[in-house]
Amino acid sequence: MTLLHTRTPLVDPTSGGGAALRGATLPIDGGLPLGAHLEVAPERYEFVAGEPIPVDTIWDPVSAAGRTTESVSGDCWLTFDDENLYVFVSVTDDVRGTILPVDDNKRQRRTDSVEIYVDPRGNAANTAETFIAGIMPSMGSMTGPPGAGRDRDNHQGVAEETAPGMEVAVTMADNEEEYSGYDLEVKIPFDVLPDAIDPRHMGFNVLINDSDTQNQAAQVRVGWSTFAGVRADPWRWGQVSLEGLEDAGSEPKDAVLPSTAARSVDSPLSIIQSAGDRVPLGGHSPTSPHLEIVSVERKKDRITAVVHAPVKGATKLFVWDGESVLAEMERNMPAGERRVNMRVPGLPSVLETTEETVLASFQSEDTVSAAARRLE
Secondary structure: EEEOOOOOOOOOOOOHHHHHHHHEEEEEEEOOOOOOOOOOHHHOOOOOOOOOOEEEEEEOOOOOOOOOOOOOEEEEEEEOOOOOOEEEEEEEOOOOOOOOOOOOOOOOOOOOOOEEEEEEEOOOOOOHOOEEEEEEEEOOOOOOEEEEOOOOOOOOEEEHHHHHOOOEEEEEEEOOOOOOOEEEEEEEHHHHHOOOOOOOOEEEEEEEEEEEOOOOOOEEEEEEOOOOOOOOOOOHHHOEEEEOOOOOOOOOOOOOOOOOOHHHHHOOHHHHHHHHHHHOOOHOOEEOOOEEEEEEEEEOOEEEEEEEEOOOOEEEEEEEEEEEEEEEEEEEEEEEEEEEEOOOOOOHOOOOOOOEEEEEEEEEOOOEEEEEEEEE
């Protein structure tokens, strides 16, 4: 396995210690002995040469990028046979986040989950040419089934519909008191990938979302390759070589676009992500400078936000409690600062149980920006 960019470099990756990471090699063997059903059994991976892939470097929040945390960490092993990839991820975690209902199998970033990224040819221009699995260890309860789907890739949606033959098995405590993390094993058939694998340099990455709260929001995200923009740009992922696997040649599949779509400027979760990693909403160019929420104040059931727009444009504001929108409005903004008032019915009582954040998206012609500020 060739490790090209394994984690956010603390120094220039072309010099010093960072360069050593880019030259390391480790072979991955195939032939995982699997029966008719997946069973989580880490000892079966002992034959894989070398150390596990570390999944422990923070990439979100940006203020802690490049560090590690005692809150969450993971190790990953990867192997294959003639028809499938097999990924084993062992996650160490201290607190179980929100367990989503069985019928809410989407947006895994809201709670404890693992994301597996595969760029079959290692040269994808965007995630529409890749496979991205989002897996929550259980749904409905601690002993409920795992939630598995594809996210922001060549064919997003629940795994049963978009990745037939994909299997997930999870081992985890059956109660929150004994919870200390989870092990998951994933079988990914080659025929659900968007192209045949180039075994010399397949793009690969694993990210772990960690939530220690019950408000459907993750606080920390760690990964293997954690360059800024890693969720959107396949060239920021690591790369592996699968020794012994034949290259069947490239036969790319056209991306299957969802039949329904929401604009990113209207999506609170997209705004939160963009405000944090500065990846522009909806693939547009960013404004310069960025939109800024200068301050947020509350008086009874009203919130006043001071918003600084970089140029003339349209701003959409939301009051977000981590799960739903409590209030929203749209305003045309001149360049500079403007005070915006929003009424939130029952705000004093709402604040007793949840934390509110003011979110804002901004669009001016083909440029966009996003901002977020928590109500103190």
